[in-house]
Amino acid sequence: MKTIGIIGPGLIGGSMAIDLRKRGYASKVLGVEKESLNASAALQMGIIDESVSLEECARRSDIVIIAVPVSAACTILPRVLNIFACQPERKQIVMDTCSTKGGIVLAAAGHPMCRRFVASHPMAGTEYSGPWAAQPSLFDGRACIIANPQESDADAVKEVENLYDHLNMRVIEMDAAAHDVHTAYVSHISHVTSFALALTVLDKEKDEKHIFDLASGGFASTVRLAKSNADMWVPILKENRQNVLQVIDTYINKMQQFRDAICDNDADAIRALIEEGNKIKRIIR
């Protein structure tokens, strides 16, 4: 059983802590949380055993999990590796959980301890955040990416895979750059489309007070991600800027094709677009 350190015991870090303890992987969970209210809540909810400084966490943990927005993770990672460098015989491991992998891989590159870092992305979550959002079994059955595993020590990768095995995730190894393209398409764009949808309807509400009276399950489903936290999503959209811009451009182009078909009253063109879109049935059951 291991001592794990969670930097950011919120939705992702907190949910990992809950299951890793319950499933016998972790005997002790150290938490690093800059907001004192969140730290107290995480302690009181039993998600972490102790609230400690980043330095203490990095010194005492067998495995450090960085579960904060990607911009903060990129500055925290070298600080953790610096402390590992003071006690290399302990063969500690640090991993992240960020939604973009290009920047964090670069943040480790060149550090003498860089091979103790494993870049990963557990593909699970909800639109909520903070320790209150942590929940058991969040990761069960979902995919987890380990990015650029060849840049980490083999024992470190093996141990991180073991950790994700305790979370019942299926691990996929992938190049960091490929990961960032894929997530732009199947995750990041979904958030942008939801935000844009929310903005569109909220704008109309200024004139039409009761516009939401008729909102149904379909609307709730497409707009749900617009509740997502800016602290997490501003860094993701900035980090993955090039890929996200490319997807947005394709998306606007598809939307424009719909607009043109509707504007032209062209039933055949509308039907062709819908039936092409229906092919998503193959993917989403």
Next chain:
Amino acid sequence: MKTIGIIGPGLIGGSMAIDLRKRGYASKVLGVEKESLNASAALQMGIIDESVSLEECARRSDIVIIAVPVSAACTILPRVLNIFACQPERKQIVMDTCSTKGGIVLAAAGHPMCRRFVASHPMAGTEYSGPWAAQPSLFDGRACIIANPQESDADAVKEVENLYDHLNMRVIEMDAAAHDVHTAYVSHISHVTSFALALTVLDKEKDEKHIFDLASGGFASTVRLAKSNADMWVPILKENRQNVLQVIDTYINKMQQFRDAICDNDADAIRALIEEGNKIKRIIR
């Protein structure tokens, strides 16, 4: 207990039949279904008692429910009213369930029996269709619009409200034109954004075979409506063309604002858009 006629015993019509029978409103359900496979299925599943012609259905039913795509509904409605005109003493009622109300209200206008028509829109559904998609309790707790009630006989409106009461719906009376604006914002645009998202990712899949390996719950939620049926959605988008075009234009504009903020690497602008979008929390719990 009444004899009801369901023209189109699919997702909506079939689900109504199931609950209206179970909850003691209907003693007999006549079905009109042009696809013989669907008719046989609806019979075998016990959704309808008899499969009959449109004329027989209109002659024998106390209430006729037109639950077919809006374009077909607009041609069927006068045919039903013509038959009502042959037996006015029966004080029969016809109602529709279409997602746009402007066209169907016009289709009744001027007919000598037009006051026996009640325009309505039960705001519930799934992305599936056909009698196989029918399910109990689909409408429980959801909103139902009765459009332009002043254009129908008071007893007919009252009876339709009674019917929707058996489906546990909360009835909102509304002007047909206002309904079409509201649904463009909180229903129709959600379908268009989902179709565009599906098209965007399916396009990328041509180059990146494994793009969907990382698709998560968030993606599934935003793209779910892209499974919706073209037979239903082509007529809706055509019927509600002006309103839908206006929403699409606002939506593309919001998406462009996101694009510009990301392109400019403007964290403050991205944050402002996300936090404005977050206000949807007020609406969607």
